[in-house]
Amino acid sequence: MLVFGLASLVLAGCGVQKNLPPEWIASKPIDAGREFVYGVGSSFVNPNIPYQNTAREAALSDMAQELVSSVSETSQFLQKENKLGYSSVFTSNVQSHTALKLSHYHQVESAVHEGRYYVLYKLDLEGFERAKAEREREAYAWINKSLAQAVSTEDSYSISQRYQFLVQALERAREEHLEFSNEYGVQIAKELFGTLQKLEQNIELEINFPEQLFYLGLAKPVKGTVRVRSSWKGEQDMGFKLESSSGSFEVGPNNSVFCVKTGDQERAELLLEPDWTTVVPNATLEQRNWLQLNSMLKAREIIRFEKTPLMVKGDLAVVRELEVGLAKKFELATEAPLELKVESKHYSTGSGSAIKHVIQVRYNLTNDQNQSIWSSQWLESKAISASSNSAVNSALQSMYEDFVYFILPQILRALDY
Numbered sequence: 275m276l277v278f279g280l281a282s283l284v285l286a287g288c289g290v291q292k293n294l295p296p297e298w299i300a301s302k303p304i305d306a307g308r309e310f311v312y313g314v315g316s317s318f319v320n321p322n323i324p325y326q327n328t329a330r331e332a333a334l335s336d337m338a339q340e341l342v343s344s345v346s347e348t349s350q351f352l353q354k355e356n357k358l359g360y361s362s363v364f365t366s367n368v369q370s371h372t373a374l375k376l377s378h379y380h381q382v383e384s385a386v387h388e389g390r391y392y393v394l395y396k397l398d399l400e401g402f403e404r405a406k407a408e409r410e411r412e413a414y415a416w417i418n419k420s421l422a423q424a425v426s427t428e429d430s431y432s433i434s435q436r437y438q439f440l441v442q443a444l445e446r447a448r449e450e451h452l453e454f455s456n457e458y459g460v461q462i463a464k465e466l467f468g469t470l471q472k473l474e475q476n477i478e479l480e481i482n483f484p485e486q487l488f489y490l491g492l493a494k495p496v497k498g499t500v501r502v503r504s505s506w507k508g509e510q511d512m513g514f515k516l517e518s519s520s521g522s523f524e525v526g527p528n529n530s531v532f533c534v535k536t537g538d539q540e541r542a543e544l545l546l547e548p549d550w551t552t553v554v555p556n557a558t559l560e561q562r563n564w565l566q567l568n569s570m571l572k573a574r575e576i577i578r579f580e581k582t583p584l585m586v587k588g589d590l591a592v593v594r595e596l597e598v599g600l601a602k603k604f605e606l607a608t609e610a611p612l613e614l615k616v617e618s619k620h621y622s623t624g625s626g627s628a629i630k631h632v633i634q635v636r637y638n639l640t641n642d643q644n645q646s647i648w649s650s651q652w653l654e655s656k657a658i659s660a661s662s663n664s665a666v667n668s669a670l671q672s673m674y675e676d677f678v679y680f681i682l683p684q685i686l687r688a689l690d691y
Contacts, residue, residue: 295387298394302336311402312382313337313395325391330381333395338376341402342454375450377405407457413450414458417443421469432509433502434553436473437565440466441557444564470568478503479514479573481531481546488533489582490540490603491689492611493521496533496577500525500546513552519543535690536579538603546573581605582689588616592635595670599678603686611642614685622662631665632656633673639685648688650681 303312315332317325378401382394423429424439431439444466447453452462483498502510514525521537523544536542548571550562557565584604586593593616597606600614619634633656638649655676657668 296383296385296392296394298383299385299387299392303394309399311337311340311397311399313340313379313397314392315395316390316392319386319389319391326384326393329384329391329393330395333393334376334379337379337395337397341376341397375406375409376402378402406451409450410452410455410458413446413452414462417446417452417462418465420446421465424469425472427507430507432511433477433504433506434511435508436506437554438556440469440473441554441561441565443469444561445558448560467568470565471570474569474571476505477571479546479571481544481573481575483531483575483577488536488577488579489611490536490538490579491582491686491691493533493536493690496536498531498575500529500531500573502529513549514546515549517545517547533577538686538691540579540581542577542579544575544577546575547571582612583607583610585610585613586616587613589618589620591670592616592618592633592673595674596677599674599682603682612647613640614638615640620666622665624658627660628658629660629662629665630656630658631662631669633669635673637681637685639688648685650684653681 298312298314299316302314305311313333313336315329315334315336317328317332319325376397379395379397382396384391384393386392420439420443423431424436424443447462447466452458455462480501480503481498482501483496486495488496500514502512504510514529516523516525516531518537520539520542522534523531523542524534525531525546531544548565548569550557550565554562554565582604584600584606585608586597586600586606596616600606604612615638617636617638620631622629622631624630632654634652634654636650636652639647641647653676655669655673657665657672659665659668
C-alpha cells in the first residue's frame with residue numbers, strides 16, 4: 275500500500291507538471307543578442323473557424339510590430355499573406371502606408387491552455403535584414419526606371435501616362451518600405467518629389483475668358499476654356515477640378531469652363547487643379563493625397579462681375595420708391611437684359627383725422643426674351659394718417675420695406691445669386 279501511494283503521488287506530480295503552460299505564453303522570449311525576434315499569437319479554440327490561422331497571423335503581426343516599433347508609434351497594421359511571405363501593411367495617421375514583408379521565420383512551438391490556442395514564431399534577424407536589403411536594391415532600381423519614363427523626352431507618353439509612371443514608383447516605394455529605409459529613405463523621397471517637379475515644370479495651365487462684361491445673376495453667358503500647354507510630345511489629356519471663392523463654376527467637355535451661378539460677390543477667384551481621380555484613375559487614395567499635397571500645377575483667374583442692368587417700369591411714384599433698394603443690387607438703366615414690371619393700384623378711404631391709403635402691387639421679372647423669370651401675387655401695403663399726403667407717403671414707405679425685406683431676396687434667388 276505504501277509503494278502504491280508513493281507511485282500515485284509521483285504520477286500525480288507528473289500530471290501537474292505536464293499541464294503547466296509554456297513560459298513563452300506569459301512572457302515572450304527576448305533575444306539579448308538581437309539575433310532573433312519572436313512573436314506570440316493566440317486565439318480561442320473553436321472548431322468552426324480556422325483558429326490556428328488566426329493565432330498564426332497574430333504572432334506574425336506581433337513580430338512585425340516589434341520590427342517596426344521604432345518607425346511610427348501611431349501606426350496601425352493590417353495583415354496579408356502572399357507568395358512573397360507574410361506582409362504587415364502599416365497605415366499611419368497621415369494616410370501614408372508602407373509594407374513590411376517578413377521572411378526567414380518559422381514556427382517554434384504551439385500549445386493549448388484554458389481554451390486558447392497559442393503559437394510561437396521565431397525570425398532570423400540577420401537573414402531578414404539581408405533579404406530586405408536585396409529587395410530594397412531591386413525596388414530602387416525599378417523605381418528609378420519608372421521615374422525616368424515619367425520625364426523621358428524621347429517617348430510620346432501622354433501626361434496621364436507620365437503621372438501613372440510616377441504613381442507606380444510611389445507604390446513600389448511604399449510596398450518595400452523604402453521611405454523608412456536607412457539607405458534609401460531620404461534619397462527616394464527626394465527623387466519622387468524631384469520627378470514630380472520636373473514633370474510639372476513642362477506643363478502650363480491657363481483659364482481664359484472672353485473680354486466682355488459679366489453680370490451678377492446672369493450665369494449663362496459666362497463661358498471660358500482651360501488651356502494645357504506642355505513641351506511633352508504626347509497627348510495633353512488631363513481632368514480638372516475648379517473651385518471658386520463665390521458662385522459656382524465647372525469644367526465641362528473639351529475643357530470648357532462655365533458658370534453655374536454667379537453668387538452675389540462682384541469678384542470671384544477661381545482655382546484650377548488637376549482632378550487626380552481622372553488623371554490617374556488607378557491610383558489609391560493615399561497616392562492621390564500625395565499628389566494633391568505635393569503638386570504645384572495650378573492656375574488662378576479672377577472674374578469680375580458688374581451689377582446687372584435692370585429696367586423698372588410702372589407708376590412713377592412707386593418706381594422711385596423701389597429704386598432706392600434696387601440700386602444696391604442692380605444697375606438701373608433705360609435699356610437692360612432684365613425688366614421689372616410693377617403693376618400698382620392706389621385708393622384711399624376715410625376722412626377727417628383717419629385717412630387710410632392702400633397700395634396694391636404686383637411684380638413680374640422678365641429677361642430680354644420677354645420670358646418671365648419670377649412673379650408675385652398682388653401684395654398690399656397701407657397706412658393711416660390725419661393727412662392725405664402723410665397717409666400716401668407712409669403707405670409708400672411700408673411698400674418699400676416689404677419690398678426690401680421680402681420681395682428683393684426672392685428676386686435674387688430667382689436669378690440664382
